[in-house]
Amino acid sequence: MARKAPFPLLLIASVVSLLAVTPLIYIVVRALAADAATWSRLWYGQMPVLLWQTATLLVGTVGFALVLGIGAAWLVERSDLPSRGLWRVLLALPLALPGYVAAITYLILFRRGGVVERFFIDFVGFARGEIPLPNLYNVWGATLIIGLVTYPYIYLPTAAALRSVDRSLEEAARMAGRNGWSVFRHITLPLVMPAAVGGALLVGLYVLSDFGTVAMLRYRTFTTAIYNQFTGQIDRSGAAILSVVLILLALPLLFGEGWFSRRQRRLTSDTVWRPRQLVRLGGWRWPALFLVGLLTLLSLGLPLLVLGGLSMQGWLFPTEADRIWGINNEGILRFGVNSLLVATLAATFATALALGPLYLAVRFPSRISRIVLTLSRSPFALPGIIIGLAFVLLINRWAPFAYGTIFALVFAFTFRLLPQSLSTEESALRAVAPSLEEAARTMGVPPVRVFWRVTLPVAAPGILASWILVFITAMKELPTAILLRPPGFDTLPVRIWAAASESVHTQAAPPAFLLITLTTLLLLPLMQNRLGIDRAIQDNL
Amino acid sequence: MNNALISVQNVVKRFGDVGAAVAGVSFDVPRGAIVALLGPSGCGKTTTLRLIAGLETPNAGVIWLEGRKVAGEGAWVPPEARRVGMVFQDGALFPHLTVAQNIAFPLARRNGRARVEELLDLVGMAGYGERYPHQLSGGQQQRVALARALAPEPAVVLLDEPFSRLDAALRVSLREDVRAIVKRTNATTIFVTHDQEEALSIADIVVVMFDGRVAQIGSPHEIYTRPATRQVATFVGEANLLPGLAEGAVADCVLGRVILATPQRGPVEIMIRPEAFELRAVRSGIARIERIRYFGHDQALHVRLHSGEPLLVRSLPRPDLRVGQEVDLFVRGVVVGYSTNG
Numbered sequence A: 001m002a003r004k005a006p007f008p009l010l011l012i013a014s015v016v017s018l019l020a021v022t023p024l025i026y027i028v029v030r031a032l033a034a035d036a037a038t039w040s041r042l043w044y045g046q047m048p049v050l051l052w053q054t055a056t057l058l059v060g061t062v063g064f065a066l067v068l069g070i071g072a073a074w075l076v077e078r079s080d081l082p083s084r085g086l087w088r089v090l091l092a093l094p095l096a097l098p099g100y101v102a103a104i105t106y107l108i109l110f111r112r113g114g115v116v117e118r119f120f121i122d123f124v125g126f127a128r129g130e131i132p133l134p135n136l137y138n139v140w141g142a143t144l145i146i147g148l149v150t151y152p153y154i155y156l157p158t159a160a161a162l163r164s165v166d167r168s169l170e171e172a173a174r175m176a177g178r179n180g181w182s183v184f185r186h187i188t189l190p191l192v193m194p195a196a197v198g199g200a201l202l203v204g205l206y207v208l209s210d211f212g213t214v215a216m217l218r219y220r221t222f223t224t225a226i227y228n229q230f231t232g233q234i235d236r237s238g239a240a241i242l243s244v245v246l247i248l249l250a251l252p253l254l255f256g257e258g259w260f261s262r263r264q265r266r267l268t269s270d271t272v273w274r275p276r277q278l279v280r281l282g283g284w285r286w287p288a289l290f291l292v293g294l295l296t297l298l299s300l301g302l303p304l305l306v307l308g309g310l311s312m313q314g315w316l317f318p319t320e321a322d323r324i325w326g327i328n329n330e331g332i333l334r335f336g337v338n339s340l341l342v343a344t345l346a347a348t349f350a351t352a353l354a355l356g357p358l359y360l361a362v363r364f365p366s367r368i369s370r371i372v373l374t375l376s377r378s379p380f381a382l383p384g385i386i387i388g389l390a391f392v393l394l395i396n397r398w399a400p401f402a403y404g405t406i407f408a409l410v411f412a413f414t415f416r417l418l419p420q421s422l423s424t425e426e427s428a429l430r431a432v433a434p435s436l437e438e439a440a441r442t443m444g445v446p447p448v449r450v451f452w453r454v455t456l457p458v459a460a461p462g463i464l465a466s467w468i469l470v471f472i473t474a475m476k477e478l479p480t481a482i483l484l485r486p487p488g489f490d491t492l493p494v495r496i497w498a499a500a501s502e503s504v505h506t507q508a509a510p511p512a513f514l515l516i517t518l519t520t521l522l523l524l525p526l527m528q529n530r531l532g533i534d535r536a537i538q539d540n541l
Numbered sequence B: 001m002n003n004a005l006i007s008v009q010n011v012v013k014r015f016g017d018v019g020a021a022v023a024g025v026s027f028d029v030p031r032g033a034i035v036a037l038l039g040p041s042g043c044g045k046t047t048t049l050r051l052i053a054g055l056e057t058p059n060a061g062v063i064w065l066e067g068r069k070v071a072g073e074g075a076w077v078p079p080e081a082r083r084v085g086m087v088f089q090d091g092a093l094f095p096h097l098t099v100a101q102n103i104a105f106p107l108a109r110r111n112g113r114a115r116v117e118e119l120l121d122l123v124g125m126a127g128y129g130e131r132y133p134h135q136l137s138g139g140q141q142q143r144v145a146l147a148r149a150l151a152p153e154p155a156v157v158l159l160d161e162p163f164s165r166l167d168a169a170l171r172v173s174l175r176e177d178v179r180a181i182v183k184r185t186n187a188t189t190i191f192v193t194h195d196q197e198e199a200l201s202i203a204d205i206v207v208v209m210f211d212g213r214v215a216q217i218g219s220p221h222e223i224y225t226r227p228a229t230r231q232v233a234t235f236v237g238e239a240n241l242l243p244g245l246a247e248g249a250v251a252d253c254v255l256g257r258v259i260l261a262t263p264q265r266g267p268v269e270i271m272i273r274p275e276a277f278e279l280r281a282v283r284s285g286i287a288r289i290e291r292i293r294y295f296g297h298d299q300a301l302h303v304r305l306h307s308g309e310p311l312l313v314r315s316l317p318r319p320d321l322r323v324g325q326e327v328d329l330f331v332r333g334v335v336v337g338y339s340t341n342g
Helices: A007-033 A036-044 A047-078 A084-090 A099-110 A115-124 A139-150 A152-164 A167-175 A180-209 A212-216 A222-232 A237-263 A282-316 A320-324 A329-363 A367-381 A384-398 A406-430 A434-442 A447-476 A479-484 A492-501 A505-528 A530-538 B045-053 B099-104 B112-122 B138-150 B168-185 B196-202 B220-225 B230-236
Strands: B006-013 B022-029 B034-038 B060-065 B068-072 B084-087 B156-160 B188-193 B205-210 B213-218 B240-253 B256-272 B277-281 B287-294 B299-305 B310-315 B326-331 B334-339
Touching (some): A047 A237, A099 A505, A180 A237, A384 A479, A406 A479, B006 B045, B022 B205, B034 B196, B045 B084, B084 B138, B277 B310
Parallel strands (some): B156 B188
16 A cells, blocks of 8 residues: 655665665675685685684574573563662663673783782782683683673563563463463463574674674684785785675574564553562572672673773873873873764764665555665675775775775764664654654645654654664774774774784773763663663664 | 352452452352453452452452362462463463464363364364464454363353453354353353443343442342442443432332332432333323434433423334423332432
8 A cells, every 4th residue: 555655765765775785785796706716715724714613602602692681581570689670771781882892801800911810919929820810712701701792682672572471371371270480481481582582693693793802802703804804915805705705694694683573473462551470589589689790790890890990090190101092081082082973973874864765665665665675774784894894995996085084984884874773763763653744744734844844753762762872883883993994083992902902901991981981871861761772672783 | 168169258459558459349159150240440340350360369358269268368279270261351362372272271281182172163163273363353362262261171260351352243242152152161150341231141140349349249130120229220221310208118209109129218219210111192291302312123212300300211112202292101110219318
């Protein structure tokens, strides 16, 4: 029952989608254009190792995040855990932390010469090298650290699903003779599984795209290999080939996630709301509190404490190294402003551009609108490093004058963010009933004005939430910034990564602390409107 | 302990600090009966049902099921151990299971298939076993919900406003079917409704509730023709109320002398059902017809007495009664009077 779309809208949406899909096409073209020798060198040389490393990291992290996410969701939503309201917020906040910030924290603590070793040497009298320290430079370290910051992708939708399971379904199961555990296993769990699995696929995509964390932990995966190929070779086709393989790995996850979110069953009911009966933990409450507190400490508390403490120390008692690294108010502020500037511009452009294809798909659904939307979503399959790579290649080939400009950086960031904008804004636009716009039209208001005066204001809260979410993503983005930044124009993530690469990890503390303070503060207001962020996560973050 | 199948004794249930949702309710349900809990929204009928099911715990009072104390005085039997089947307002069919799997859910592993087929036949849904709930209409979902509740052959079946989500025509046919089905299985049934037509037409016993208390228990006929209070009278049907003076078995009012159901003395309010009048068209009478609502099979006449009181009268369609017609009114049979002393 779709009306025909007005031509200007169709044009705008198509242009956006074509621009969005260009990086993907270009990477594939470059990969296919590479000579056979490069292909076979990579195929027999690096690829088996990379596949194995990536696969183990993927499985381990998803499994770990599932345990944490589902466990946390159950404790907060279905048990009488004390201070549930507080935990509900704290357990979701690690979303604000990029993996590499957690990695930096734990490297600062546990590497040779780090805080823990120095403490034992100075205060307890051990000799250097005597204390056993956990080695983080392997798959266990990477799994743990990435798992700690990605479990909210599973926790949030699972908690939302647990909240919205129709209570009479569980009561009906009890009336049919099943006890509490049986009800959970046969009724509640199958009903929330789609949400948990959807979150797990998002964690998988995160793992595939991650660059900063694995680079710091020196764990070889596709992203670090792409970076090395890129910075090493004169001919960048090796990087393009590896990129294509990584995209192929990501595609099943991407399609799976889309399939699961469409399959979400309608679980809410509109009967009288009754307070849910919670499982009494009794004596188990103390271990539960301990576990939840430990999780929060490891994922959120330690990074804030360690990085904050070191930043304070650097600010109050600056050493020479600090001055060189620009760790003073002026330096950090400058990088902070850079980050804010790029993130604001990119988030605004992405939010605005996404409206075109979305409005087309929501109001004038057709084959064309679906194609336009899918193309616009395509960068989601591209990890940040590949987007950066694609833009560098494109710019060098077609617009060398633009290389090293802020314009290129913002441009690349915008298309990195576009798929996320599309996902999170879709529900905001769908919430505007067509009858509102139709009423305005019958009152004689022309279509463009209707969009401006009716559609946008009604959808504004959702669009704002979406803007904040992509802004946070832009603030955390690392690989694209590394590849495309103008000389001297460092963002906070770049400073963190640079310090870690030079093994002066403590110098990474101030920018890291500033970054996570900003992102956490931005995430907090979204937490109040829990429904908004839950849906945003469910519509893939 | 009497030989009723279900016995609710002085049960109280409070939620938070607001007044009690159920404030001392008592009634007994004999084996095999269909009982309606009837009352307006918020009267506590659903809470009472949920207390019997075990989905809520009483603050005071005792509940007996099949000769066993299941709640109150220290006893507690959880819902899954009570052998009670329940049909919820929205069906509550498990969306991730087929119709057959839903019905088989309460059954032990073995005799599953045959029993499921038997139940599908019973509720008129044969052949729908492999469908999913979202593929069924509202009425079909309620039938499956009933089959699932009956699957383990419970002694008691509880229904919580099971027809309120259906459209009017479907409601009437489905409730007749449900009545036939539970009678066939000899299950003792309690259903909650705010629709007095539903309660009167299906139930053997009606329990009328207001504000967490039982106002009257009786057969549909008793409730309708001998409502215990004014509130029951006006809730269960249309009621005309006229002031009068009672003197033993009779009372005087503007319509003349009427016979009281219960002898009393003093000022009373007399309740007369619209169909209890006889109308005669006359030249000059005690009332005039102001408005006629014609329904084809009968009609409702809005009549005003010359002394000012309005009355609602029901009659078969009659050509001699027209708007503006002067009429005389006579009361057939016996009326109920409510004392208005003090």
